[in-house]
Amino acid sequence: MNKFDSDFFKKYVPEGQELLHIIHIHPIVILQNLVVELALLLALPIYFYYSSSTIHDKIPFWRFEIYLFLLFSKIIYDIFNWYNDVWIITNSAVVALDRSMLKSKTESVNFENIEGLGVDENGLMDKLLKKGGLVIHKIGEEEFLLEDCINPYKAIDIIEQASSGTPEENNITEERFNMILEALSGVVGDHEKEKFSKSYKDKKDEIKKKVIENAEKSEGTVDLRE
Structure with a gap:
């Protein structure tokens, strides 16, 4: 866990608990969205705007600038939203954070309420990219899911290590x-x-x-x- 993650997410850690690790959604998810947005919503409009004199004459440039500003604002929002959808691992619980610029939602499950952990991979590509859904089976029939987690098997090891004790207790x-x-x-x-x-x-x-x-x-x- 890098220092930026630690400083940025520690305010979401419940009082009395210690932040140990942050589990992010895989970067390929936001990259796929950005490629689609840049290709369809940026590259094509720019091409048609400057290649067609009819469109160029009918749409003033200042309106096109507003469109570009709104598009880049959406891209920044999507990146912010991707970065803030995380699981926060503490010394006693897993805290799911769903935060955007407009809202913030947290949900936690204590280690003693975890019945099992699993990985939901969708084909060979997920295996190659080390991407998959990380599933927490809670006592009962409830499930806790982080879709498209980065390196889900390593995340399971992190949760199991945290649930068995803090690193200071485990390491000599x-x-x-x-x-x-x-x-x-x-x-x-x-x-x-x-x-x-x-x-x-x-x-x-x-x-x-x-x-x-x-x-x-x-x-x-x-x-x-x-």
């Missing part, structure tokens, strides 16, 4: 890791030291025993142990 910090490593090193060192001491003592006893056995077998050897 570097300081804790060093403490654990130092403790393990001490245990291993003591074990190796004890093992070496025991091995040395066993070898010493074994050598002493062999010397005595060889001495007993030699002729003229006096057994000093008697």
Whole structure:
């Protein structure tokens, strides 16, 4: 999650909850809409306006400028609307935000009310683009749907990780890791030291025993142990 997303959407996080991640609709959705609008509502009118003297004479240029201004305003509105249709993942819930310039609507579902998660892909193209509907199955028969989500399988992993605990609780910090490593090193060192001491003592006893056995077998050897 980038800093802009964090600063922009944190005001929609319920009080007492922590913002962890933002799940957006796939950019291909808005790109498809923009291509259609620019081709049909911008390129064609400009072509006919300047290629046809009849249209050019009947429509004053200032009216055509107003049309272009309204068209670009609609494009900005569509981009704004696409960017603000998100799922906000907190440390205890999923918050669905449907916001436009004229209205704002939020709906949330707590993790304990989630029965399952699923992905609704529409053909091979969705798989290639990593796009699909992200479905939350709530307890009962209700469903929570974010259509055309970007990378839905990764989004499922994010929700499952958030529902199992905050990243701070799940991850081992570097300081804790060093403490654990130092403790393990001490245990291993003591074990190796004890093992070496025991091995040395066993070898010493074994050598002493062999010397005595060889001495007993030699002729003229006096057994000093008697």
